[in-house]
Amino acid sequence: MSWAHVGTVILAAFLASLVEFVEALTIVLAVGTTRGWRSALIGAGAGVLFLTVLTLAVGPALQRVPLSSLQLVIGVLLVLFGMRWLRKAILRAGGVIGLRDEAAIYAKETARVDRVSLVTSFKAVTLEGLEVIFVVIATGARGLLVPAALGAVLAGSLVILAGVGLRRPLARVPENTLKFAVGALLSGFGVFWVGEGLRYRWPGEDLALLGLVGGFTVIALLAVAAIRRSAAPASPVQVRGHP
Amino acid sequence: MSAVATALRDLWGLFVEDTSFTLGMLGSLVIAAFAFPVLRLGDAWRGPALFLLLAAVLLENVRRTAQRRG
Numbered sequence: 001m002s003w004a005h006v007g008t009v010i011l012a013a014f015l016a017s018l019v020e021f022v023e024a025l026t027i028v029l030a031v032g033t034t035r036g037w038r039s040a041l042i043g044a045g046a047g048v049l050f051l052t053v054l055t056l057a058v059g060p061a062l063q064r065v066p067l068s069s070l071q072l073v074i075g076v077l078l079v080l081f082g083m084r085w086l087r088k089a090i091l092r093a094g095g096v097i098g099l100r101d102e103a104a105i106y107a108k109e110t111a112r113v114d115r116v117s118l119v120t121s122f123k124a125v126t127l128e129g130l131e132v133i134f135v136v137i138a139t140g141a142r143g144l145l146v147p148a149a150l151g152a153v154l155a156g157s158l159v160i161l162a163g164v165g166l167r168r169p170l171a172r173v174p175e176n177t178l179k180f181a182v183g184a185l186l187s188g189f190g191v192f193w194v195g196e197g198l199r200y201r202w203p204g205e206d207l208a209l210l211g212l213v214g215g216f217t218v219i220a221l222l223a224v225a226a227i228r229r230s231a232a233p234a235s236p237v238q239v240r241g242h243p
Numbered sequence: 244m245s246a247v248a249t250a251l252r253d254l255w256g257l258f259v260e261d262t263s264f265t266l267g268m269l270g271s272l273v274i275a276a277f278a279f280p281v282l283r284l285g286d287a288w289r290g291p292a293l294f295l296l297l298a299a300v301l302l303e304n305v306r307r308t309a310q311r312r313g
Contacts, residue, residue, distance in 0.1 A: 080258040080268055083301060087264060087308075090301075096309045191294055198276055200293075201286040212294055219298045227309045 009144045013151030016135040019206055021159035024128035027189065029163055030182040031117045031124075037167075039117035046118070047125025055133060067130065072197025074123050075190050081120070082186025089180040090220050094227030120186075127193075132156075184220060188213035261308070267300035 024044075032040030091097045136148045192209050195202055202208035259265045275293040284292060 076272055077258070079272065079297065080265060083268055083297065084258065084260050084264070087301060087305060088260070090305050091308060094305075094309060096312050187297070191290070191297060194272060194275065195290040195293065198289070200290045202290050203287050208290060212290075215294055215298065219301060223302055223305045227305065230309065 043121030075193030086183025
């Protein structure tokens, strides 16, 4: 077996796994920053533990797990959850719902183990982790499982380091702005996974995710602008300036 | 028993805040799963069409909620 062959397997597993790890990190970072790190990390840790046990227990038989069914179920849940969050962020940014009560609820929720955060992180890590396992099995076929696993481990380590670096800058962003972004992210991921589960052929494949998240962001920004414009004449602050 | 009820209520609340909004989203997903193939919508158009359906549901619900509360 030549080094070029082994190197190609490591690189292929590294690049393919990198995409999946980044997708999982995006959700864990988003949920952790908006709802509290404790629950997000417990959820992510539980996901890793679940995957480890699953891998040790069934190993290569994992290839037979119907990934599309799993993607469809998780996609539907993410669409329902993410769009609910995005709707609330739009209504708050547009001034329809007050910010003060939300801040109190947020503070209360971050003080204890938060089920939303825990479950969302767990689902993201489990689904993306399963895809990494499939990548390793696929690229490491013909006796090259160890180099393929090495590529995946390198990608995972790189993504975890990036996540630790991004944690502090994210904490400075206002809460509703983050919830707005997280709503768009989860909605985008949800639609993507529903499409994958229904075996849609996405234009640009995984890059379609960026288009979906960008699309939800644009739609949400337009909605906020429309609400503010229609609410402006009725607002007491605006009335004072325009008798 | 009350702990189970609370957990179920919390779980329901995770996904349902405005029933008409949730029904709109579920309706869009059902259309995507069953109507798109019947309508013979091209494979590459199904994803963007699902996105547009969900975006329309979101915009309509936000507009209606803002009008109701405004």
